[in-house]
Amino acid sequence: MKGAVRQLTGNNGQQAIELIFDSASALVYLQGAHIVSWKPDGVTEMLWVSETSSYAPGKAIRGGIPICWPWFGSYWGDQPDRAQHGFARIADFELVDFEATDIFSRVRLRMISDAPYPEWKNRLELEVEIVLSDGLGVELITTNISDEMVEVGAALHTYFRVADVNRVQIPELRGLRYRDKVRNFDTFVQESDFTVSEETDRVFLDPPAKVHLMAPETGQNLKIESWGNTDLVVWNPWAWSAKNMADFDDLGYLNMICIEPANALDNRQKIKPEQRFRLGKTILMA
Numbered sequence: 001m002k003g004a005v006r007q008l009t010g011n012n013g014q015q016a017i018e019l020i021f022d023s024a025s026a027l028v029y030l031q032g033a034h035i036v037s038w039k040p041d042g043v044t045e046m047l048w049v050s051e052t053s054s055y056a057p058g059k060a061i062r063g064g065i066p067i068c069w070p071w072f073g074s075y076w077g078d079q080p081d082r083a084q085h086g087f088a089r090i091a092d093f094e095l096v097d098f099e100a101t102d103i104f105s106r107v108r109l110r111m112i113s114d115a116p117y118p119e120w121k122n123r124l125e126l127e128v129e130i131v132l133s134d135g136l137g138v139e140l141i142t143t144n145i146s147d148e149m150v151e152v153g154a155a156l157h158t159y160f161r162v163a164d165v166n167r168v169q170i171p172e173l174r175g176l177r178y179r180d181k182v183r184n185f186d187t188f189v190q191e192s193d194f195t196v197s198e199e200t201d202r203v204f205l206d207p208p209a210k211v212h213l214m215a216p217e218t219g220q221n222l223k224i225e226s227w228g229n230t231d232l233v234v235w236n237p238w239a240w241s242a243k244n245m246a247d248f249d250d251l252g253y254l255n256m257i258c259i260e261p262a263n264a265l266d267n268r269q270k271i272k273p274e275q276r277f278r279l280g281k282t283i284l285m286a
Helices: 238-243
Strands: 002-009 015-021 024-029 036-039 093-100 106-113 125-130 136-144 150-153 155-156 160-161 177-180 186-189 200-205 210-213 224-226 231-235 256-263 267-272 278-285
Touching: 002 093, 002 106, 015 093, 015 106, 015 125, 036 136, 106 160, 136 155, 136 267, 155 224, 155 278, 224 256, 256 278, 267 278
Parallel strands: none
Antiparallel strands: 002 015, 015 024, 024 036, 093 106, 106 125, 125 136, 136 278, 150 267, 155 256, 160 256, 177 186, 177 200, 200 231, 210 224, 224 278, 231 256
16 A cells, blocks of 8 residues: 555644655644645655744644635725634644545545634535645635525645745746736736746736746756636745744745635635535646
């Protein structure tokens, strides 16, 4: 059998699950169903996690693959005090089932924490399926358990580890329209090759289903295939913003880039009663 799944205790006593397939491994914390490590060869880490992240209960881990749900970014409407990126990132999840075969290792997790805001209670069920095989797959499965339509924003806020963010390339972004948070969410077109040399927070509209993260200095290129998303967010805080986040290494911005399939800004998904919505992606070595 190539696959294995085991439960263990992670940093600060938090409960975690390790998936193993052949030489590959992935580590998932039950708080937030948060993937903090993916090593395709068992050695080389592909996800970036801040060295100053506290792993404290009730506080989101900085790095890996946080889940933004049931909204992305700031909450819309007349309640600006709601947590950034929703409440799934610090919610408790339970292991529903798992499977380990000679083809893949898989776990399915379910959010068991009550929504902390009254208007969200008893409206949605969230499950997260994580599959480790030749690549890493993760899917959010949102079910409307209420009797009225619910709007949901979401993202798989993936922090990729890179040797030098100044040299990364994402060829498929060229020619796409994007809304730029750094410039008041105005809309622009990515007319030249995409590069990172300053604070970057862009919501690319109508992205292709497949993009590549290319790192010429290491040759470790990734293919990212996503579904269910209307947008692709690319983020790097750069120097000033990194220093102003307590849980972000001051120089960490040089070695990470976030590429995240999302339903962001006004592109929230409308889910009818008893309907399910799936947002997911698979990451493969290219």
